[in-house]
Amino acid sequence: MGYAQLVIGPAGSGKSTYCSSLHEHCTAIGRSINIVNLDPAAENFDYPVAMDIRELVSLEDVMEELGLGPNGGLLYCMEHGIFACDNSNESYCTTSENLDEWLTEELDNYTDDDYLVFDCPGQIELFSHVPVLRNFVEHLQRKNFKVCVVYLLDSQFITDVTKFISGCIASLSAMVQLELPHVNILSKMDLAPRKKDIEDFLYPEPQVLLSELNQRMAPQFAKLNKSLIELVDDYSMVSFLPLDLRKSSSMSYVLAQIDTCIQFGEDADVKVKEFDQEEDD
């Protein structure tokens, strides 16, 4: 049994920075963690890259051969490239292995209790309507990994209720698409506005959000606003954990919540309890 975080969120929401801070935090507390780059477009890393999707497909070659731009090229890499590289003669495949073979080979380097963190690209299409991440997660689950989605939303979104709702809806798409344990994080809390304003958005009252949304939008949107807020409320997902990378206590808290979602460390707890029990006897 392995453990994995799939780190997703809109472009620039702080995913790669979160991964590198998490690596730093875990190194400091003596905990083993492996960060995997799943972004074919990434070039610079602040963390040691344990596995790299760029070994499987080349974004530059996809763009050149298929005449695609950077976003279309990236989606093609993720949607077709990584699944198609099975001895096909496409020259953008940088290896003759398919995703399953590549993952199997790479995961062989890890033992049962290893913890992997996947740093994903920021194109929201990847988790809103194309099945690529879902397929990827299914591969991981077949390899016996417990996976949690970590969705990052930039705290700047909470200065504006319309942006906040669009961020929530994107997170909801990921929940529906991926059907995995899911933790929402409000990133870049060092840049967040007044503390009072933040708290309103961490566990917001649906009625407060609705009235703010109605104030911002023309009257003809009132019915749509109500439905949107009801939808978000029904999934009871409008709750965010704030993450301030300046404080290690903030990272510890977020990590503990994610670990609980994937039951990481529970086996170890059981062992300690059993041992205590025997001693008492």
Ligand SMILES: Nc1nc2c(ncn2[C@@H]2O[C@H](COP(=O)(O)OP(=O)(O)OP(=O)(O)O)[C@@H](O)[C@H]2O)c(=O)[nH]1
């Ligand atoms: N002040 C502050 N800036 C941050 C924080 N996290 C990330 N940033 C900045 O936000 C920008 C984007 O961060 P990244 O970590 O590259 O974001 P990303 O989600 O990986 O971006 P993509 O992979 O391009 O989607 C960079 O300039 C970071 O330095 C934070 O906690 N505080």
Ligand SMILES: [Mg+2]
């Ligand atoms: Mg990134």
